[in-house]
Amino acid sequence: MSRPTASVDTFQAISDPTRRAILDRLRAGEQPVKQLAEPFEMSLPAISQHLQVLYEVGLVSQQRVGRQRLYRLNPEPLKEISDWVADYEQFWQ
Amino acid sequence: MSRPTASVDTFQAISDPTRRAILDRLRAGEQPVKQLAEPFEMSLPAISQHLQVLYEVGLVSQQRVGRQRLYRLNPEPLKEISDWVADYEQFWQ
DNA sequence: ATATTAGTTAAGTATAAACTTAAGCATTGA
DNA sequence: TCAATGCTTAAGTTTATACTTAACTAATAT
Numbered sequence: 001m002s003r004p005t006a007s008v009d010t011f012q013a014i015s016d017p018t019r020r021a022i023l024d025r026l027r028a029g030e031q032p033v034k035q036l037a038e039p040f041e042m043s044l045p046a047i048s049q050h051l052q053v054l055y056e057v058g059l060v061s062q063q064r065v066g067r068q069r070l071y072r073l074n075p076e077p078l079k080e081i082s083d084w085v086a087d088y089e090q091f092w093q
Numbered sequence: 094m095s096r097p098t099a100s101v102d103t104f105q106a107i108s109d110p111t112r113r114a115i116l117d118r119l120r121a122g123e124q125p126v127k128q129l130a131e132p133f134e135m136s137l138p139a140i141s142q143h144l145q146v147l148y149e150v151g152l153v154s155q156q157r158v159g160r161q162r163l164y165r166l167n168p169e170p171l172k173e174i175s176d177w178v179a180d181y182e183q184f185w186q
Numbered sequence: 187a188t189a190t191t192a193g194t195t196a197a198g199t200a201t202a203a204a205c206t207t208a209a210g211c212a213t214t215g216a
Numbered sequence: 217t218c219a220a221t222g223c224t225t226a227a228g229t230t231t232a233t234a235c236t237t238a239a240c241t242a243a244t245a246t
Contacts, residue, residue: 034222
């Protein structure tokens with residue numbers, strides 16, 4: 001028996017609290033990495049890697065502006081989460 | 094810098110596709126482990142461990158009936174997911 | 187009593203995830 | 217042109233996760 005090959009999906013992407021916090025911050029509008037990273041007590045590469053994960057599932061897009069890289073929220077993939085959880089809402093109502 | 098101590102949360106619990114599938118199955122009503130495990134190509138202990146994770150975050154409850162253990166869906170913790178994702182819905186509308 | 191069934195617990199393993207520091211690459215500014 | 221800034225990429229480490237098989241516990245059936 002083999003485990004499925006690891007590839008990022010949306011559920012996994014949002015399972016990390018730092019990544020959720022990044023998404024939350026991006027709701028204020030697109031921002032460069034340094035600014036996004038500001039409240040987190042971890043290195044910039046760590047944030048960069050989290051952004052990479054979010055990018056891979058399509059939750060963020062980026063745009064180079066000078067030496068900055070502006071990241072922008074791309075919420076569409078969250079529809080999958082929303083749809084999934086919606087099927088359970090009847091159960092707590 | 095230290096990482097937060099690992100403790101299961103709802104986002105993490107639903108990040109695993111097998112656990113989501115278990116929850117989906119439980120929507121049909123409470124079921125014993127063997128029956129729940131039936132469609133999955135993995136050992137019973139593996140399923141048992143997934144159920145343990147779901148139990149720890151409160152997504153399932155269990156009841157002994159004879160030598161069976163009936164697991165039941167407990168969807169309330171999914172409210173956290175629903176609430177979180179709801180904050181993003183404005184962005185795709 | 188003993189065997190069977192239903193499930194958990196224990197112990198071990200492989201892979202993945204989340205970090206770190208160091209090095210590299212553009213872009214801007216002096 | 218050289219230094220600084222903004223960020224990524226590379227490489228390595230630690231911890232967590234998802235499994236496995238083997239052993240155990242409890243309840244039922246023979």
